[in-house]
Amino acid sequence: MSGLAAMGRRxxxxxxxxxxxxxxxxxxxxxxxxxxxxxxxxNTQLAEIAYTVCAVAGLTLLTGLSxxxxxxxxxxxxxxxxxxALLLKHxxxxxxxxxxxxxxxxxxxxxxxxxxxxxxxxxxxxxARLRGPYLAGITLALAIGLPSLPKYQHLQSQLGGHAGIPIxxxxxxxxxxxxxxxxxxCLIAMVITLFLLANLASSRVGRAFKAVRDDEISxxxxxxxxxxxxxxxxxxxxxxAGLAGGLFGLISLDxxxxxxxxxxxxxxxxxxxxxxxxxxxxxxYGAILITLLPQWATDLSHQVSLSSKIVNNLPLLVYxxxxxxxxxxxxxxxxxxxxxxxxxxxxWRRRDGLAPG
Amino acid sequence: MTKxxxxxxxxxxxxxxxxxACGSSSSGGGGGSGGSSAPGVTATTVTIxxxxxxxxxxxxxxxxxAPASNAYFKWVNAHGGINGRKIVYKYLxxxxxxxxxxxxxxxLVEQDKVFAIFNGxxxxxxxxxxxxxxAQKVPDLFVASGCLCWNKPSTAPxxxxxxxxxxxxxxxxxxxxxxxxxxxxxxxxxxxxxFGTDGTNGVKDEVPASDIAxxxxxxxxxxxxxxxxxxxxxxxxxxxxxxxxxxxxxxxxQLTAAALKFQPQYVISxxxxxxxxxxxxxxxxxKGKVSNGALLQGVVTDxxxxxxxxxxxxxxxxxxQIRKKYIPKLPFDGNVEYGMAAAYTFAQALxxxxxxxxxxxxVAAVEKGGFSGPGLVPxxxxxxxxxxxxxxxxxxxxxxxxxxxxTPLITDDTANGAITPYPTAQPQAPASGIPSD
Numbered sequence: 001m002s003g004l005a006a007m008g009r010r011x012x013x014x015x016x017x018x019x020x021x022x023x024x025x026x027x028x029x030x031x032x033x034x035x036x037x038x039x040x041x042x043n044t045q046l047a048e049i050a051y052t053v054c055a056v057a058g059l060t061l062l063t064g065l066s067x068x069x070x071x072x073x074x075x076x077x078x079x080x081x082x083x084x085a086l087l088l089k090h091x092x093x094x095x096x097x098x099x100x101x102x103x104x105x106x107x108x109x110x111x112x113x114x115x116x117x118x119x120x121x122x123x124x125x126x127x128a129r130l131r132g133p134y135l136a137g138i139t140l141a142l143a144i145g146l147p148s149l150p151k152y153q154h155l156q157s158q159l160g161g162h163a164g165i166p167i168x169x170x171x172x173x174x175x176x177x178x179x180x181x182x183x184x185x186c187l188i189a190m191v192i193t194l195f196l197l198a199n200l201a202s203s204r205v206g207r208a209f210k211a212v213r214d215d216e217i218s219x220x221x222x223x224x225x226x227x228x229x230x231x232x233x234x235x236x237x238x239x240x241a242g243l244a245g246g247l248f249g250l251i252s253l254d255x256x257x258x259x260x261x262x263x264x265x266x267x268x269x270x271x272x273x274x275x276x277x278x279x280x281x282x283x284x285y286g287a288i289l290i291t292l293l294p295q296w297a298t299d300l301s302h303q304v305s306l307s308s309k310i311v312n313n314l315p316l317l318v319y320x321x322x323x324x325x326x327x328x329x330x331x332x333x334x335x336x337x338x339x340x341x342x343x344x345x346x347x348w349r350r351r352d353g354l355a356p357g
Numbered sequence: 358m359t360k361x362x363x364x365x366x367x368x369x370x371x372x373x374x375x376x377x378a379c380g381s382s383s384s385g386g387g388g389g390s391g392g393s394s395a396p397g398v399t400a401t402t403v404t405i406x407x408x409x410x411x412x413x414x415x416x417x418x419x420x421x422x423a424p425a426s427n428a429y430f431k432w433v434n435a436h437g438g439i440n441g442r443k444i445v446y447k448y449l450x451x452x453x454x455x456x457x458x459x460x461x462x463x464x465l466v467e468q469d470k471v472f473a474i475f476n477g478x479x480x481x482x483x484x485x486x487x488x489x490x491x492a493q494k495v496p497d498l499f500v501a502s503g504c505l506c507w508n509k510p511s512t513a514p515x516x517x518x519x520x521x522x523x524x525x526x527x528x529x530x531x532x533x534x535x536x537x538x539x540x541x542x543x544x545x546x547x548x549x550x551x552f553g554t555d556g557t558n559g560v561k562d563e564v565p566a567s568d569i570a571x572x573x574x575x576x577x578x579x580x581x582x583x584x585x586x587x588x589x590x591x592x593x594x595x596x597x598x599x600x601x602x603x604x605x606x607x608x609x610x611q612l613t614a615a616a617l618k619f620q621p622q623y624v625i626s627x628x629x630x631x632x633x634x635x636x637x638x639x640x641x642x643x644k645g646k647v648s649n650g651a652l653l654q655g656v657v658t659d660x661x662x663x664x665x666x667x668x669x670x671x672x673x674x675x676x677x678q679i680r681k682k683y684i685p686k687l688p689f690d691g692n693v694e695y696g697m698a699a700a701y702t703f704a705q706a707l708x709x710x711x712x713x714x715x716x717x718x719x720v721a722a723v724e725k726g727g728f729s730g731p732g733l734v735p736x737x738x739x740x741x742x743x744x745x746x747x748x749x750x751x752x753x754x755x756x757x758x759x760x761x762x763x764t765p766l767i768t769d770d771t772a773n774g775a776i777t778p779y780p781t782a783q784p785q786a787p788a789s790g791i792p793s794d
Contacts, residue, residue: 041468048460151549162481162550163506166488179467253488258455258481295460298450312411312420312450
C-alpha cells in the first residue's frame with residue numbers, strides 16, 4: 001500500500017508534459033488493441049466517437065474553461081470537411097492516385113485545422129465583444145448559415161452544390177482492414193488532440209482562460225489581455241472542430257451541406273455538458289453518449305411491440321428523456337459526479353485515519 | 358489538474374468498455390455463406406437494406422413505402438423466394454436527416470452485411486451515401502428519388518435510379534402546360550435542392566422563359582411555413598403554379614394560397630401529388646375545414662404506374678391482394694403501390710442475377726435491362742444509362758384518385774430531347790405475382 005503511494009507520489013513529481021505523454025501513448029496502445037478486437041461496424045463507431053471527441057473536447061475547453069458559449073461548432077466541422085474535400089479535389093495530394101502512401105493525410109488534416117482555426121479567429125473577434133444570449137445567437141446563425149454556403153447558386157460549381165464533394169478514401173497500408181484503418185486514423189488524431197488540449201489546459205493559457213471566465217475585470221486588472229484570450233479560446237475550439245470535420249469527411253467519403261445540421265452543433269454542446277463542462281475526460285464520456293445513445297434507443301424501441309407509428313418515434317423520445325434525466329441527476333456532468341464521488345471516498349478514508357499522511 | 362492524465366486514461370477505458378460491450382453482440386450477425394460468396398447471400402436468404410423516413414417531415418405518406426416493399430417480399434418468400442432464396446429486407450429510419458442516413462448505411466453495410474442497398478429514400482439524404490456505397494462496391498439499386506444525380510455510371514457505377522427523373526417529369530408537365538394553358542403566366546414552387554432544381558430545369562425546357570413569372574423555393578423543415586413564398590407566387594400574377602414539393606409542402610402551399618384567396622391551376626409533380634396523402638395532410642392542418650381533397654380537384658400531375666384506383670388493372674389487383682394479406686392497416690395509395698412496384702423490380706433484378714447472385718452479377722443484370730413490369734413506360738437501364746423510367750402519363754385528380762389521360766409519353770433528360778408517345782400496352786402482372794423473366 002505504501003509502495004503504491006510512493007509510486008503515486010513519484011508519478012506526480014514528473015513534469016506534466018511527461019505524464020501526459022505517457023498517458024497518451026499508453027491510451028493509444030490500449031485503443032488500438034481494442035480496435036483490433038472489434039468488428040468492422042464497431043470500428044466505424046469507434047472512429048465516429050473519436051472524431052466527435054475532438055470536436056467536443058474543443059468545445060468543452062471553450063465553454064468550460066473560457067466561459068464562452070458556442071452553438072455553432074458544427075460549422076467549424078463543415079469548414080474542416082470542405083477543406084479536406086477541396087484540397088483532395090484540386091491539389092497535388094489528390095494527384096497521388098491510388099493513395100499508396102497515407103502521408104498526404106497529415107498535411108491535409110493540418111490544413112483543415114488551420115483553415116477552421118482562421119475562421120474561428122474571425123468569429124472569435126466578433127464573439128469577444130458579445131456576451132450570453134448574443135454570443136449564443138451569433139454562433140447559432142453560424143451553425144445554420146455556413147453549412148448552407150454550397151447551396152448558394154453562384155458557389156454551386158465550386159462547392160459541389162447539394163450533393164457535396166466526394167472524398168477519396170485513405171487506402172489502408174498492408175493487410176489492415178479498411179474500417180480498422182479509418183478508426184486508427186481517428187484514434188491517433190483524437191489522442192494527439194487530447195494530449196495538446198490537456199497540456200494547454202494545465203498551462204499558463206489554461207489558467208488565463210479560467211481567470212477570464214471567473215471575472216473579466218479582475219483578469220484585466222491582473223494584466224491579462226481579456227479579448228485576445230477569448231479569441232484564442234475560439235481559435236482552439238474551432239481548430240479541434242475543424243479536425244473533427246476533416247476526419248468526418250474521410251469516414252463518410254463526402255463533404256455535403258446537409259451533413260452538418262443544427263442538431264449536430266447542439267449535440268456537441270449536449271455532449272460537453274453531459275460529460276462535465278471543462279473536463280477532457282468528460283468530453284470522452286459525452287462523445288460516447290451522443291454517438292451510441294441514439295442507436296441504443298432505436299434498438300430498445302424495436303424490442304417493444306407497439307404500433308409502428310409509436311415505435312418509429314420512440315428513439316427520439318428515449319434519447320431526449322435520457323438527456324433530461326442525466327441533466328437532472330448529474331447537473332455537473334459525469335465527470336463532476338465522479339469527482340464528487342472520489343472526494344467523498346477520500347474524506348471517509350481521512351476520517352477513518354486510512355489515508356496516508 | 359494533477360490527476361487529469363489518470364482521468365483521461367480512465368475515460369479511455371470507458372470507451373473500450375462501451376464499444377466492446379456492444380461489440381460482443383455483433384460478431385454473430387455476419388451470416389454464413391452457402392453456395393455464393395457474396396455478402397448478405399446465404400443458401401436460403403438474401404439480405405438487403407434501406408434508409409427510410411419513418412419519422413420526421415417526409416414520414417407522412419413516405420413511411421408506407423418500405424412496409425409495402427416488405428409486404429411484397431413476404432409474398433415472394435411465401436411463394437418460394439427468388440431462385441430458392443428468401444428476401445430479408447432491413448430498413449432503418451433516418452428521419453429524412455442526411456447525417457442519420459450516413460450512420461444507417463454504415464450500419465447496414467458493415468454490421469448487417471447487406472447484399473445491396475435497395476430504394477434508399479430521398480435526394481438530400483441519399484446523396485450523402487453514394488460515394489461510400491460506390492467505394493465499397495455495394496449495389497445501390499433503385500434509389501427512391503428522381504434526382505438526375507443517380508445517373509452517373511462513370512463515377513457511381515453501383516447506383517441506379519428507378520422512378521422517372523424530375524427533369525423528364527418537368528418536361529412532360531411543361532409540355533402539357535404549353536398545350537393546354539399556352540401563354541399564361543407560370544410560377545414554380547420547388548424544394549431548394551436537386552429535386553427542385555432538376556424539375557424546374559425540365560419545365561424551363563418546355564415553357565418559354567417569358568412565360569415564367571417567378572421561381573420560389575423552400576427548405577424542408579418539420580413545420581412548413583410558406584407564407585412569404587406563396588405571397589410572391591400570388592403577386593407575380595401567375596395563373597399556373599407548378600410544384601416540385603413533398604406532400605407536406607404541397608398541402609402547405611395549397612392551404613396558404615387558399616387563405617390568401619389565390620386559386621391558380623396547380624401542376625404538381627408525382628412525388629407530391631398522391632391525393633390520399635395530401636388530402637390527409639390538408640384535413641389535419643386545417644383542423645377539418647378542408648376535407649376530401651377539396652383543394653386537389655382538377656390538379657394536373659403525372660404517373661409512371663397505374664392509378665391505384667384502377668381496380669381492373671392486373672397490377673393493382675395483385676398489389677391489393679398483397680396489401681390485404683400483409684399490411685391491411687395501410688391505405689392503398691400511391692405510396693404503397695410505389696413500394697411494391699419497386700420491390701417487384703428488385704425481384705426481377707435478383708432473378709436475372711442468376712442462381713448464385715453476386716454484387717457484380719446483379720449490377721450487370723440491371724445494366725442489361727429489359728425488365729418490364731408495373732410501369733407504364735420502359736426503363737432506361739443500360740451500361741451507359743442508370744436512370745429509371747423514361748417517361749410518364751399525365752393525370753388529373755378527381756375525388757381522391759388520379760385519372761390518367763392520353764397515352765404514356767417518353768423522353769430523355771436533355772433540353773432538346775423530343776417527347777414521343779409510347780403506345781405499347783402495359784404488360785399483365787404474372788398470376789403468381791413473382792417475376793418470370
